[in-house]
Amino acid sequence: MTSHKRLHLKTYLLILVMIIAGPLGNLMLGKGMKSIGKITTKISSPGELVDVLARILSSGTIWLGIASLLTFFVAYMLVLSWADYSYVQPASAIAYGVVALLATLLLGEAVSPLRWAGIAVICVGVFVVGHTNPRTTENPRSCSKSSSLR
């Protein structure tokens, strides 16, 4: 019972790490790239491309973002090693809401009501996608039989 509880706690903790580290990573990438400036107007020759790449790779904010996304990825891989994909993946749908929330709070982005509505619909969509059988390729015939048993 206690080991069962501990497993639940570990799962929730790692999902929490996922839905914070993932959005935070994207936020930092956004902040870092905004400080570099609109790259499509900056790059018109190979030399400028190298220059912009050097600025991207020397930006501390972008490396923090990459580290944060790696943290998300490791937490995701770890939790998938014992929890079902169809359990973990819907939880990660919340991340789309967290991104928008953190972007308004930390970066001062303006999110229109229509965008909030769209994000909510995406969350529901990702949740529904996640609540399906994660494996369908192995022996499809027996698979369709077993799914009719559910």
Add this chain to the structure above:
Amino acid sequence: MFEVLFFALIVVAGTAGELCVSRAMKAIGEVHDFRPASLIKVLLRALRIKWMWIGVGLMTIGFFSLLAILSFDNVSFVVPVTALGYVAGALGGRFFLGEQVNWRRWAGILLVCAGVTLVVIGKG
């Protein structure tokens, strides 16, 4: 229209990259031993598989496209639109890997499309 091109690269190259990495990892087989030394062995084996390199290359293209688009669009706009990766994943799974996509998953994918449409309309 750089925006559309970058979004297409994020969604298509990113998803195709994941499919390639997935194919490479399936070739290695399920990982049971999570000690650092064995994980390094798994990594070295993965690096010898052609699909891993194709996958990592495609995912790199997707990542730099994300950086490019973040240089002029808001995070709260870009990240929701990248949810289209679920659509690409389902279509790729259905038509390239022969996976069965049931009605529930299609319903979820339609919802993702509807949500992305709202986000795009709400941009102005």
